[in-house]
Amino acid sequence: MMKKWHIMLVLSLFLSLMTGGLASAHVTVLPKETTQGSYEKFAVRVPTEKDVPTVKVEVKFPLDAVSISRFEPKPGWSYELTKDDNGKITGVIWTATGEGLGPTEFGEFYMQGKVADNATAIQWKAYQTYKDGSVVEWVGAEGSDKPASVTKVNAKPAGAATDSHGHTAPAANAGKADSAAAPSASGEPAAGAPAASGAPLYLSIAALILGALSFVVSLSRRKR
Template identity: 30%
Template sequence: MSVVLAASAAVLALTAAPAAAHVEVKADKAQAGAADVTVTFTAEAESSKAGIASVKVALPAGIAPADVTWVSGPPGWALTADADGYTVTGPALAVKQDAGYAVKIAKLPADATDLAFKTLVTYTDGKVDRWIDAAGTDNPAPVLKLAAAAPGTATSSAAPSPAATSAAAAVTTTTAPVTTPGDAANDEADSSATPWVVLAVVVVVGLAAVLFFRWRRRGESGGPA
């Protein structure tokens, strides 16, 4: 009886356990902040009817598609950058043949402890294996564990240098308009001439008024004013 119970418990444990990751990842320098890191992936072939046609990867935060370059892979395969990662593809692989390839990443994030590379494996019959979920689930994404960054490694969120800050301030500073000596002299001359112009206008208006009233009185009296 005890043997039967033990066997039943073992079967239940195996049934309840999540599936192992079917895309493996490793790196030659698995350390936060490391540069020129060669990362190797192995996507296991899950289909018994079709071969792997392509592998698409969504890069984790802190790594841009432009930071990834092709190193090696199946004959005829190549890497193409996408908006959020890259795709490796080429002649379809044979049924049950794993897709193993390597890329080089310019620099790993300095403040990361692990990196999840969500992966889609597409087969020639259109079937897609989606290894994009969290660890411990049925479809976990491959995760690269990282050692802590070396002391003094700069992070991507570092504050700008004082020189850069000063330069930015200089660009955005508004300068006052420059007045030349000639402009100042012209402004002064215009200011000094203004009272004389006003006086001339007043005199002309006054003379016109006097002449008007004299003409009017002359007309009313029928003779000289």
């Protein structure tokens, strides 16, 4: 008869993979990479991980790495800005005017700004408030239970120049620039496409593990 520890091993692997997938569903800011001195459109992706709705989201900006100045209106939500004594925007608070983001939902909040010329990374501290009053602080280091989202900032291409609007011009003989960083025909920077979700990968892995589990159980029954 098939040993019980074989079945337990498959179950443990399955649970480990599923738990890892859930743990990664935290507040993130996309894109995950950008370029020094560029204008960028950022998407704050917020999943609800409790049985009650998310009703407020606050994000604080590291002023030494990025300067956020524009916000896209989101139906069902209002926003207010926090500023320092000099009037510089230091953060934004989105508050639901309706039911918020339900237990099986997620939302994206868009904002635009300029990446600092000498930035190497942008660490976004986010605070997620639920309808029951609980607050989840996404401010930890990478690898922690509640990590802050980090956008890697790449150096400008060698010889690249920045115009008066903050647009980075490609260096001579440089390769084709990333279309996400190029300005649009209206003179405004094009928005970078958010990174693809990892959900299909997790579903594929789960299907594979379930198939293996069924096979093990089938063998166990045949040998009884």
